[in-house]
Amino acid sequence: xxxxxxxxxxxxxxxxxxxxxxxxxxxxxxxxxxxxxxxxxxxxxxxxxxxxxxxxxxxxxxxxxxxxxxxxxxxxxxxxxxxxxxxxxxxxxxxxxxxxxxxxxxxxxxxxxxxxxxxxxxxxxxxxxxxxxxxxxxxxxxxxxxxxxxxxxxxxxxxxxxxxxxxxxxxxxxxxxxxxxxxxxxxxxxxxxxxxxxxxxxxxxxxxxxxxxxxx
Amino acid sequence: xxxxxxxxxxxxxxxxxxxxxxxxxxxxxxxxxxxxxxxxxxxxxxxxxxxxxxxxxxxxxxxxxxxxxxxxxxxxxxxxxxxxxxxxxxxxxxxxxxxxxxxxxxxxxxxxxxxxxxxxxxxxxxxxxxxxxxxxxxxxxxxxxxxxxxxxxxxxxxxxxxxxxxxxxxxxxxxxxxxxxxxxxxxxxxxxxxxxxxxxxxxxxxxxxxxxxxxx
Numbered sequence: 001x002x003x004x005x006x007x008x009x010x011x012x013x014x015x016x017x018x019x020x021x022x023x024x025x026x027x028x029x030x031x032x033x034x035x036x037x038x039x040x041x042x043x044x045x046x047x048x049x050x051x052x053x054x055x056x057x058x059x060x061x062x063x064x065x066x067x068x069x070x071x072x073x074x075x076x077x078x079x080x081x082x083x084x085x086x087x088x089x090x091x092x093x094x095x096x097x098x099x100x101x102x103x104x105x106x107x108x109x110x111x112x113x114x115x116x117x118x119x120x121x122x123x124x125x126x127x128x129x130x131x132x133x134x135x136x137x138x139x140x141x142x143x144x145x146x147x148x149x150x151x152x153x154x155x156x157x158x159x160x161x162x163x164x165x166x167x168x169x170x171x172x173x174x175x176x177x178x179x180x181x182x183x184x185x186x187x188x189x190x191x192x193x194x195x196x197x198x199x200x201x202x203x204x205x206x207x208x209x210x211x212x213x214x215x216x
Numbered sequence: 217x218x219x220x221x222x223x224x225x226x227x228x229x230x231x232x233x234x235x236x237x238x239x240x241x242x243x244x245x246x247x248x249x250x251x252x253x254x255x256x257x258x259x260x261x262x263x264x265x266x267x268x269x270x271x272x273x274x275x276x277x278x279x280x281x282x283x284x285x286x287x288x289x290x291x292x293x294x295x296x297x298x299x300x301x302x303x304x305x306x307x308x309x310x311x312x313x314x315x316x317x318x319x320x321x322x323x324x325x326x327x328x329x330x331x332x333x334x335x336x337x338x339x340x341x342x343x344x345x346x347x348x349x350x351x352x353x354x355x356x357x358x359x360x361x362x363x364x365x366x367x368x369x370x371x372x373x374x375x376x377x378x379x380x381x382x383x384x385x386x387x388x389x390x391x392x393x394x395x396x397x398x399x400x401x402x403x404x405x406x407x408x409x410x411x412x413x414x415x416x417x418x419x420x421x422x423x424x425x426x427x428x429x430x431x432x
Binding site: 064067068071072073074077078081084085088165168169173177178180181184185188 | 284
């Protein structure tokens with residue numbers, strides 16, 4: 001690998017780590033906004049999600065420029081193509097967190113989450129933030145064990161996602177339809193956020209081991 | 217452009233057109249399954265969505281092999297990177313249509329859509345199918361006017377998506393929460409499906425005109 005290409009790749013990595021940190025911050029603010037009807041945090045999350053989109057586009061441009069200039073092959077080529085996909089996933093994660101903040105914004109000054117689901121969403125938000133932080137760590141120091149740990153950890157998010165519907169569809173659920181809509185979408189956004197973390201981790205594991213089976 | 221590269225690109229295009237046709241078929245079946253509680257159509261849609269995912273992965277592999285073998289630059293490079301993104305969007309569209317079919321599958325023998333929203337979902341499903349067919353046409357014969365037409369046509373889907381919530385949140389909505397959950401998610405899936413059509417059309421417009429402003 002030549003020096004210029006090595007430094008180009010390092011630049012892509014730094015930017016992906018930066019994007020992943022920004023995504024964590026958006027999810028932290030969105031989760032606080034959602035749980036506490038905090039309209040200021042909601043606005044911050046929404047504004048950051050927009051910046052996030054621009055950052056992701058800039059990484060794509062950088063990766064395409066490197067592809068054109070260096071014409072990498074084999075593993076180097078796959079690293080760059082993966083970078084394009086990882087930035088697309090990080091962009092979506094920011095957008096999903098932004099959607100959660102938007103729900104909080106819409107419902108303000110009312111709460112978007114009824115008391116019966118507060119604990120569930122609190123755990124789901126905390127898990128998404130924790131997964132996002134681990135993802136940053138993984139992007140900074142690719143490590144197949146950490147990648148596999150992350151891939152196992154979204155099971156709890158899926159479980160919580162299903163449990164939201166158990167509550168909503170139970171006979172004790174007497175909330176108005178607005179709550180049903182809000183918690184249905186918010187739960188879906190939390191679940192998709194974790195899905196993207198798993199997808200990215202699988203790509204990093206693949207790049208580390210070269211084993212395609214990791215990403216299927 | 218050399219002959220091999222030209223034939224490689226033609227192969228990518230043929231496969232994207234094929235994938236787009238498959239996506240239309242999945243959405244047609246999913247929409248019928250959803251509107252008529254047709255469990256057979258639902259199963260067909262779900263099975264096709266799985267095949268669709270494999271096809272999309274195969275296109276990605278092909279595009280990466282071409283990148284590695286031909287090391288394209290400038291426009292040719294952007295065409296291939298766009299192909300990767302288009303196949304990712306088509307894969308998601310198939311998955312979203314599959315989710316709609318899964319809702320119908322779950323609710324069978326009951327209907328997933330209450331009478332008060334049947335007309336809305338019927339129109340939304342028909343619009344998604346029509347958009348998907350136009351997308352196939354666009355991928356077969358890239359044309360900036362058709363791309364722009366498509367980009368304008370998802371406005372009606374967005375409008376219908378919002379109208380679902382107007383109905384659900386109105387005082388006349390007396391359906392049980394199961395319906396509220398189902399129509400919330402189904403409406404979201406229809407809307408995201410159309411979003412992907414618009415995203416792909418914007419990429420095709422960009423590739424045709426070379427004007428970056430089309431895709432921002």
